[in-house]
Amino acid sequence: MEVYRIIKPKIVYEVLNTEVIAIDFDTGTYYALLHVAKQVWLLLEQQIPLDQMGQIVSDYYKQSPSAVLLDLKPFITELIEKGLVESVDETSHLQGSVPSLDSHGWGYEPPKLVSYMDIQDLLLLDPIHEVVETGWPNTAPTPSDSTIPL
Numbered sequence: 001m002e003v004y005r006i007i008k009p010k011i012v013y014e015v016l017n018t019e020v021i022a023i024d025f026d027t028g029t030y031y032a033l034l035h036v037a038k039q040v041w042l043l044l045e046q047q048i049p050l051d052q053m054g055q056i057v058s059d060y061y062k063q064s065p066s067a068v069l070l071d072l073k074p075f076i077t078e079l080i081e082k083g084l085v086e087s088v089d090e091t092s093h094l095q096g097s098v099p100s101l102d103s104h105g106w107g108y109e110p111p112k113l114v115s116y117m118d119i120q121d122l123l124l125l126d127p128i129h130e131v132v133e134t135g136w137p138n139t140a141p142t143p144s145d146s147t148i149p150l
Contacts, residue, residue, distance in 0.1 A: 002050040003088045004076060006041075011084050015042070018104050024083060030116050031084065035103065036061070037111035040072065042099040044085055050076065060101045061108035071110035078113055 013022035020033040020041045033041050043053045054069035079085040
């Protein structure tokens with residue numbers, strides 16, 4: 001049984017009507033997961049095992065479970081390669097309730113990940129990257145922060 005989870009807090013995301021926007025603050029890349037990819041992301045959020053995920057998607061879109069699974073495997077592999085999700089020990093996953101899927105009238109298509117790198121520099125300049133474990137507005141000390149007695 002293959003189980004995956006979204007890598008938080010490295011990945012921040014917002015679920016919208018027909019898509020999920022996810023931002024990787026380590027790289028400054030943001031991603032759009034449209035339609036079926038959004039549905040898969042919602043299932044990943046609940047750590048639904050891959051085989052069950054394939055069954056849920058195939059039931060919802062009235063597709064062959066084996067065909068859907070063939071589409072999901074490379075999509076999940078891409079999410080892992082991009083550092084958005086990671087494999088979870090199958091005995092420790094926290095499966096929640098299955099979210100209700102809503103296609104907003106879109107038919108089935110293989111899930112895909114769309115990457116955007118046009119604002120990487122701006123995202124990486126954001127001071128949120130300098131926050132320490134105690135949270136905002138505390139930031140990591142810089143060499144200029146050292147106190148020199150006068």
